[in-house]
Amino acid sequence: MTDFLLYALLAGVGVAAVAGPLGCFVVWRRMAYFGDTLAHSALLGVSLGVMLDINLNITVTAIPLIMAMFLVFLEQRGFLSLDTLLGILSHSALALGLVVISLLPDVRVDLMSLLFGDLLAVTQSDLWVIYGVACAVMILLGLLWQQLINITVDPELAAVEGTNVTLVSTALMLITALVIALAMKVVGVLLITALLIIPAATARQLSHTPEQMAVVASVIAMMAVVMGLAMSWYIDTPAGPSVVISAGVLFSLSLGYRRLAS
Amino acid sequence: MSRLLLTLNGIHKSFAGKPVIEDVSLSLKQGEITTLIGPNGAGKSTLAKIILGLIKPDSGTRLPNAELNIGYMPQKISIDPTLPISTCRFLQLANTSHQACHQALESVGIRHLTKIPIQRLSGGELQRALLARAILRNPNLLVLDEPVQGVDVNGQNALYKMINSLAKTLNCGVLMVSHDLHLVMSATDQVICLNRHICCEGHPEKVTQDPAFIDIFGQTTAIYSHHHDHDHNLHGEVLDDHTHQHGESYNHD
Numbered sequence: 150m151t152d153f154l155l156y157a158l159l160a161g162v163g164v165a166a167v168a169g170p171l172g173c174f175v176v177w178r179r180m181a182y183f184g185d186t187l188a189h190s191a192l193l194g195v196s197l198g199v200m201l202d203i204n205l206n207i208t209v210t211a212i213p214l215i216m217a218m219f220l221v222f223l224e225q226r227g228f229l230s231l232d233t234l235l236g237i238l239s240h241s242a243l244a245l246g247l248v249v250i251s252l253l254p255d256v257r258v259d260l261m262s263l264l265f266g267d268l269l270a271v272t273q274s275d276l277w278v279i280y281g282v283a284c285a286v287m288i289l290l291g292l293l294w295q296q297l298i299n300i301t302v303d304p305e306l307a308a309v310e311g312t313n314v315t316l317v318s319t320a321l322m323l324i325t326a327l328v329i330a331l332a333m334k335v336v337g338v339l340l341i342t343a344l345l346i347i348p349a350a351t352a353r354q355l356s357h358t359p360e361q362m363a364v365v366a367s368v369i370a371m372m373a374v375v376m377g378l379a380m381s382w383y384i385d386t387p388a389g390p391s392v393v394i395s396a397g398v399l400f401s402l403s404l405g406y407r408r409l410a411s
Numbered sequence: 412m413s414r415l416l417l418t419l420n421g422i423h424k425s426f427a428g429k430p431v432i433e434d435v436s437l438s439l440k441q442g443e444i445t446t447l448i449g450p451n452g453a454g455k456s457t458l459a460k461i462i463l464g465l466i467k468p469d470s471g472t473r474l475p476n477a478e479l480n481i482g483y484m485p486q487k488i489s490i491d492p493t494l495p496i497s498t499c500r501f502l503q504l505a506n507t508s509h510q511a512c513h514q515a516l517e518s519v520g521i522r523h524l525t526k527i528p529i530q531r532l533s534g535g536e537l538q539r540a541l542l543a544r545a546i547l548r549n550p551n552l553l554v555l556d557e558p559v560q561g562v563d564v565n566g567q568n569a570l571y572k573m574i575n576s577l578a579k580t581l582n583c584g585v586l587m588v589s590h591d592l593h594l595v596m597s598a599t600d601q602v603i604c605l606n607r608h609i610c611c612e613g614h615p616e617k618v619t620q621d622p623a624f625i626d627i628f629g630q631t632t633a634i635y636s637h638h639h640d641h642d643h644n645l646h647g648e649v650l651d652d653h654t655h656q657h658g659e660s661y662n663h664d
């Protein structure tokens with residue numbers, strides 16, 4: 150096995166591990182559109198990084214983080230429905246990112262790899278970043294787990310019983326922004342939400358507790374990465390979309406399993 | 412017995428420039444059941460949320476007792492069907508032991524539903540599960556927002572009886588939000604009739620005869636509304652024909 154394939158595999162598995170539990174929250178809290186918005190703003194992060202000549206890892210993480218904070222702020226104001234607001238911001242960020250890239254004099258950016266991921270170009274230093282962030286995210290999720298479930302079930306009950314709802318939900322949004330910046334490498338900005346949602350939806354068919362669902366979602370996402378890479382290796386398909394297709398196939402299988410079991 | 416649990420002084424609240432609560436003051440005491448009634452849009456739920464500390468008033472003060480421990484039963488709860496969670500686990504989110512959850516479910520009569528996904532409970536069962544979670548942490552104040560919503564009439568009676576006996580056992584104060592007084596009447600110590608401001612308050616029998624109350628609710632929705640074949644005047648005397656017999660328990664003094 151060649152190095153680049155091993156790196157791709159490790160990177161994909163690392164991102165999949167955190168995409169599982171986080172994807173569960175995206176599904177439970179109906180944050181799919183929110184994920185899209187952050188992903189699209191990550192593309193804007195790339196354009197700005199290239200334009201201003203800043204390390205891309207920094208801008209790709211910073212812009213979705215800023216966007217997440219901005220959304221928290223707007224949501225609390227409640228002057229437009231969140232749905233509409235996300236629609237405006239999401240596509241504006243995507244469009245702005247594309248326009249800025251097109252304006253750059255010497256195009257050093259491979260647009261396809263940004264939109265659909267470039268798993269096979271992962272380097273060793275990328276791996277360090279991925280595993281570092283993934284560990285931090287896992288620890289945070291672990292520490293906040295009970296409170297996160299609590300505010301997901303009912304924020305008002307949680308607040309009356311003493312949970313700081315604003316703090317915990319802001320933390321979740323920031324974690325989501327981090328994971329999205331990370332997942333961009335694997336499946337690209339257009340397919341990130343798929344990597345979050347499909348494994349979680351698959352796990353739902355097979356779980357009876359929130360914890361079970363989170364773990365199963367992780368495993369499913371890892372399986373999708375392995376299957377997608379294999380597909381890419383043997384029939385020469387683009388890696389990112391292949392991972393998403395694999396996740397889709399696993400989801401269909403889980404529906405069949407559910408039908409057989411009941 | 413009647414220790415002060417929480418006091419509101421001169422509370423005002425408006426949403427988008429529209430006043431919802433105007434100059435409301437009230438106090439809640441241990442061992443006392445207060446019923447908050449009012450028409451739709453009167454600000455009942457908003458006032459309940461100010462009492463709970465979920466909404467900050469624009470002006471006025473909320474003074475909780477240092478030992479205030481609130482158990483809250485929301486009007487309704489919607490949990491996404493994609494979240495796999497059993498009734499027992501739902502209760503455990505209140506940060507308590509497995510055993511305490513079983514006991515609470517036992518005391519509201521749904522112990523057998525422990526392992527059922529919470530989304531699969533019927534309306535009445537879900538209200539009981541919410542009540543169980545509200546009493547879990549031994550509160551000294553129970554805040555119940557329309558606790559019998561979506562429950563049939565027989566179930567409503569049973570649920571009210573259950574709330575009353577639980578409140579006695581816990582010796583806690585109760586604030587009950589309701590749009591319908593007659594079922595809770597017998598057990599209520601204090602009625603507050605809200606229509607943005609407090610229209611009238613006091614003992615239920617006094618309040619139901621208050622002109623301000625009758626103005627809002629009319630007489631048919633008052634406490635004797637289960638007899639639709641006659642009407643009362645301000646003194647509770649029957650106005651029209653006497654073709655029916657009164658039960659002994661309905662005295663019109």
